[in-house]
Amino acid sequence: MTKANKSKQATIAFKANDETLQSFLGYHLKRGFNVVQGDLTKTLKPFELRMLTYTALTLIVDNPGLSQSQLADAMDIERPNLVVIVDELEQRELITRDRVPTDRRAYALRSTLKGQHLFKRAVAAVTLHEQALFQGIDPETRTLIVSAMKQIQLRAAKDSR
Amino acid sequence: MTKANKSKQATIAFKANDETLQSFLGYHLKRGFNVVQGDLTKTLKPFELRMLTYTALTLIVDNPGLSQSQLADAMDIERPNLVVIVDELEQRELITRDRVPTDRRAYALRSTLKGQHLFKRAVAAVTLHEQALFQGIDPETRTLIVSAMKQIQLRAAKDSR
DNA sequence: TATTGTTATACTCTATAACTATA
DNA sequence: TATAGTTATAGAGTATAACAATA
Numbered sequence: 078m079t080k081a082n083k084s085k086q087a088t089i090a091f092k093a094n095d096e097t098l099q100s101f102l103g104y105h106l107k108r109g110f111n112v113v114q115g116d117l118t119k120t121l122k123p124f125e126l127r128m129l130t131y132t133a134l135t136l137i138v139d140n141p142g143l144s145q146s147q148l149a150d151a152m153d154i155e156r157p158n159l160v161v162i163v164d165e166l167e168q169r170e171l172i173t174r175d176r177v178p179t180d181r182r183a184y185a186l187r188s189t190l191k192g193q194h195l196f197k198r199a200v201a202a203v204t205l206h207e208q209a210l211f212q213g214i215d216p217e218t219r220t221l222i223v224s225a226m227k228q229i230q231l232r233a234a235k236d237s238r
Numbered sequence: 239m240t241k242a243n244k245s246k247q248a249t250i251a252f253k254a255n256d257e258t259l260q261s262f263l264g265y266h267l268k269r270g271f272n273v274v275q276g277d278l279t280k281t282l283k284p285f286e287l288r289m290l291t292y293t294a295l296t297l298i299v300d301n302p303g304l305s306q307s308q309l310a311d312a313m314d315i316e317r318p319n320l321v322v323i324v325d326e327l328e329q330r331e332l333i334t335r336d337r338v339p340t341d342r343r344a345y346a347l348r349s350t351l352k353g354q355h356l357f358k359r360a361v362a363a364v365t366l367h368e369q370a371l372f373q374g375i376d377p378e379t380r381t382l383i384v385s386a387m388k389q390i391q392l393r394a395a396k397d398s399r
Numbered sequence: 400t401a402t403t404g405t406t407a408t409a410c411t412c413t414a415t416a417a418c419t420a421t422a
Numbered sequence: 423t424a425t426a427g428t429t430a431t432a433g434a435g436t437a438t439a440a441c442a443a444t445a
Contacts, residue, residue, distance in 0.1 A: 098300060103368065107289070112393075113263065116397075136256075140256065203264075209393070218386055226269060316436070319436060319437080344404080404442090406441075
């Protein structure tokens with residue numbers, strides 16, 4: 078999103094004296110994610126969705142009946158932060174929130190037809206944009222990246238036991 | 239950082255009905271980056287550094303004399319947001335801010351000895367932690383990930399022309 | 400006129416504590 | 423007691439507009 082500075086000669090002065098930075102994985106992941114996130118934001122704007130609402134909708138469409146706790150877990154955010162997201166999707170009538178008969182504390186989240194239709198169009202747009210962004214990166218590398226990201230998560234989960 | 243929910247049975251209910259999610263690269267990158275960022279935050283805490291201050295320090299140590307504009311550009315953040323970061327590093331006497339004689343609008347940023355020593359210790363810790371996190375992911379894959387992240391950035395820069 | 404650094408400000412995302420209603 | 427969802431709140435990180443000093 079950071080319109081990669083507008084100054085015409087911003088990329089002048091670096092000596093290739095940056096071994097530390099080059100091997101700093103967090104730095105590269107951050108910059109990469111920034112780009113992906115920025116592209117995603119633009120792509121989702123016509124649908125009035127953000128990354129968070131889009132991700133939530135995706136999970137609800139594909140896993141009808143899941144609870145807010147499960148959704149928060151899948152999205153790696155705290156439950157309090159999910160409330161407004163679910164509120165928004167519900168107000169726009171993209172999803173429904175029904176009490177679970179067997180556990181009246183929990184909500185079963187389900188997408189509406191309207192939600193499914195919007196989702197379908199949004200997915201198409203996102204897929205196209207991600208393809209464009211990752212064009213020139215072969216499918217195997219993409220798979221490698223995804224599985225590396227998953228492995229990192231497993232390791233982190235293990236470490237925090 | 240999102241202590242991957244504490245509920246003991248959070249990972250119950252998913253049908254493997256999540257093709258859309260599986261192919262959603264932004265989602266995986268976000269989760270992966272979350273883990274890396276969380277680990278980094280913990281690793282840098284003893285040095286009283288955050289990812290942003292650590293990255294700034296890295297760039298200043300390796301590129302003495304660079305300006306705040308150049309630094310903001312390298313860090314992919316807006317100049318106003320860099321000010322407090324540089325303020326913090328200067329107040330802690332990890333860097334100096336000298337007026338550039340040939341262009342008295344700009345500051346030349348340089349690390350102090352104290353900054354270099356702190357940096358050296360921080361880098362060692364970060365390197366160790368990233369190695370642990372990416373353990374099991376072979377070096378070639380790591381290189382692939384980094385170059386993929388760079389390619390994405392080039393594409394984004396091209397698209398915003 | 401344009402650029403460097405700055406201030407003020409607002410918005411998004413995130414994290415924690417404390418509450419309610421159900422279990 | 424413990425869990426699901428909620429409210430309130432605070433803290434990061436980020437983006438924009440407008441300004442002073444300098445080019």
